[in-house]
Amino acid sequence: MLWGLFPLYFLLLVPATAYEVVSFRVLLSLVFCALLITVLxxxxxxxxxxxxxxxxxxxxxxxxxxxxxxxxxxxxxxAQQVVDAALGYFITPIVTVLLGVFVLRERLRPLQWTAVGVSVVAIVVVAVGGATVPWVALGLAASFGLYGLVKKRVGPGVDALSGLTLETAWVTPLALVQLAIVAGGTGLAIGRHGAGQTVALLLAGVVTAIPLLMFAGSARRLPLVIIGLAQYIIPTLQFVIGVALLHETMPAGRWIGFGMVWLALVLLTVDLVAASRRRGTVPLPASPEIR
Known part of the structure; x- marks a missing residue:
């Protein structure tokens, strides 16, 4: 639910640009993780x-x-494209399934292939209905799907906290370069738009790490199927925020496309639940370690 409410948090940071927000998120996450590692x-x-x-x-x-x-x-x-972001996280499990097929040479069951086919058609319908390719959704799904693939190759030997610490350490130079570019251009927003915005921005590291650690703790205690089903809470909340609170436009074509995506997810979930009953456990299409 915390991950699903992230759009509301990031809207508190306006007018800070995305590059400033993400840069502070990287730097402050690294600091917060370093403190946690020291304590633990x-x-x-x-x-x-x-x-x-x-x-x-x-x-x-x-x-x-x-x-x-x-x-x-x-x-x-x-850009108030929260609905497109939600679509990206709805189709991420499908992208992960495709990566499993084409990269890891995994074999899909018939119902999984059906879900993939319905999702592909759904993306086409969304693109036609919105008169534009949903690049935001595709970019989010592709980047997070590939992220999950890399994490799978890393294996379970790297715990969530250590992984996040080293990942943020690697990209810290990029974050510093981004901050320097923003500072030399429009100028940094931090400290210039009230105490509330400044405090919210300084909490970026905590906001990033706490849901991650909660997820890591629950993942060791819950069946994988339950975790997989809970993943859909995230884009569902994002979708509700985009439509009900931010009043983003939803023409008929987009509703049809989203309906097809939801149908594909139902098919995928039914297949996962059936497989888990047969085997006692089942690999899930994605594990959202970081949002």
Missing amino acids: RGWPRIAGIVRTPRVLLALALSGVLILANWEIYVIAID
Whole structure:
């Protein structure tokens, strides 16, 4: 639910640009994670990961992907394209399934192929109904789908806190460059638009890390199918915020397209639940470790 309410938080940061917001999010997340690791005495785990070049380089790639995902997301919120962002996270499981097929050579069951086909048609319908390609949704789904693929290759040996720490450390130079460019152009918004906006921006690290740690804790306690179903709360809340609170336009074509996406997710969920009953456990199409 916290992840689903993120659009409301990012709207509090206006008029800070997406590049300033994401840069502070990276830097302050790194500071917050470093403090947590110190308190939890997790530096030996970090040292162990650093001594593994393959994992360290994979975390560099996942850091770049999540940085791109964050920036596309915040840009979409600033442009009041929250519904498009929600669409991106609705279709992320389908993108992850496709990556599993074409990259990991996984085989899909018939109902999964049906869900993929319905999703592809849905994207075409949304594009035709909106007279434009939903680049925001596709960018979010692609970046987060690839992020999940990289994290899968990293494996379970890297816990959420250590992974986030090293990912943000890798992209910190990019965040500093972005801040310098913004400062030299329009100027930084922090400290110039009231105490509320400044405090909200300074809380970016905490806001990023707390839902992540809550997710990591629950993931060890809940069945994977339950976690997979709970993932749909996030884009559902985003969709409600975009339509009901921000009054974004929803022509008939977009409603039809979203309806088809929801149908695809129902098919995918039914297949996952059926497979979990047969096997006792089932791999999920995506695990949203970071928003």
